[in-house]
Amino acid sequence: MVLNIISNQALRRPNTQLAQSAGLALGQSGGIKTDERMATSVPSVYAAGDCIETYDLITRRHVFFQLSTTAIRQALVAGINAAGGSARYPGSTGVTTVKLFDLEVASFGATTTLAEKLGIQPISVRVTGSTRLPYYPGGKDLTVKLLADPKDGRLLGAQLVGEEGATLRANFASMAGALGLTVAEFEQIETCYSPPVAPVWDPVTIAAQALLRRLQTSQAKSSHLATVES
Ligand SMILES: Cc1cc2nc3c(=O)[nH]c(=O)nc-3n(C[C@H](O)[C@H](O)[C@H](O)COP(=O)(O)OP(=O)(O)OC[C@H]3O[C@@H](n4cnc5c(N)ncnc54)[C@H](O)[C@@H]3O)c2cc1C
Structure with a gap:
């Protein structure tokens, strides 16, 4: 049932008939077009939300x-x-969360599928860490997938799944995305640690470190290839 609700939500298309009949311009996506002030193309008419x-x-x-x-x-x-x-x-990073039975599922930004549709070949990693240090009782597995744009090293998205801690970490990663941070910059951000609540190396940081290594390897391969070709 939950999955049905989610898929229905994902498939919803806005009904913009009223807006169209009032002469409001629509954007390329089919939704009502606004500027940053939420003003539509018709003077004194503002729009917000799903439409x-x-x-x-x-x-x-x-x-x-x-x-x-x-x-x-x-x-x-x-x-x-x-x-x-x-x-x-x-604008928005599309940061979102949902509770699926015992799991928090949270994300921001692009998935691999979306990035590829947009012509970006993202580099990604998926790691599973713990929400506490191994010796401390009560830690839960948290799986983190991070994506980066290999062209500029920018953080493109994150998806997190676990019994706890996914939502606030998605907010944290989303802030980095909103600020346009590269993975190298994101990986440098220190996170707090205390045995009952957080590990020294947060699963998101571990994922960022792994992604940075993968980006560096990919960049090294590309520049080696360019040297060989020239
Ligand atoms: C099942 C479900 C779960 C969701 N869960 C989340 C969540 O957990 N987190 C999240 O961020 N988002 C969630 N959303 C999305 C969120 O509800 C919408 O994005 C948000 O409500 C959009 O706000 P809105 O004002 O544009 O539209 P709405 O909230 O739909 O408000 C539109 C209002 O206009 C009224 N209306 C429609 N036509 C007319 C008319 N002709 N005349 C007068 N009034 C009219 C409607 O009755 C309604 O009250 C969920 C959506 C669904 C369907």
């Missing part, structure tokens, strides 16, 4: 996110501007 297309800070394209978090922030900005104030909504 609009949202700027994806990671893939740098306009897409449908259809998330409460996105809708609420956009609505706040639309309301402020409609009331004569000044606010802007820069």
Whole structure:
């Protein structure tokens, strides 16, 4: 049942008939087009939420996110501007989470499939770490997949699955994505440690270290190939 709800949610397409009949311009994705102030193409008409297309800070394209978090922030900005104030909504990383039975499943940014559809051949790693040090009781496995764009080393996305700790780590990785950090920069960010709550090397950091090594190997191979070819 949960999976049905998720797949239904993922397949939803916005009904923009009312907007179209009011003369509002739609974007290439088919959603209502707005600027950063959430203003539509019709003066004094603002739009927010599932019916609009949202700027994806990671893939740098306009897409449908259809998330409460996105809708609420956009609505706040639309309301402020409609009331004569000044606010802007820069875009979203699509950070999201869901609880599936005992598992937290959280993510931000692009998946491998989405990145490939957009013409990016991402480099990725998947590692499983623990939410505590091995000697401390109660630690849970946390599997982390991280993706990077080999062209500039930028963090492209993260997917996390585990019984605990996936959601806040997705927020943490999403912030790095929103700031446009490279994997090398992300890997340098220290995380807190205390035996009852967090390990010295966080599973996300371990994944970032592995991804950085993979990126460096790929870059070394490419430059070696270029040297041989020339
Ligand atoms: C099952 C499910 C679970 C979800 N879980 C999450 C989650 O955990 N986290 C998350 O971030 N997002 C979640 N979402 C997505 C989230 O609910 C939506 O992205 C968000 O509600 C969009 O807000 P909105 O204001 O654009 O649209 P809505 O919340 O759908 O509001 C639109 C409103 O307009 C009204 N309306 C429609 N037509 C008319 C009309 N002609 N005249 C007057 N009123 C009209 C509707 O009745 C409704 O009240 C979930 C969605 C579903 C379906």
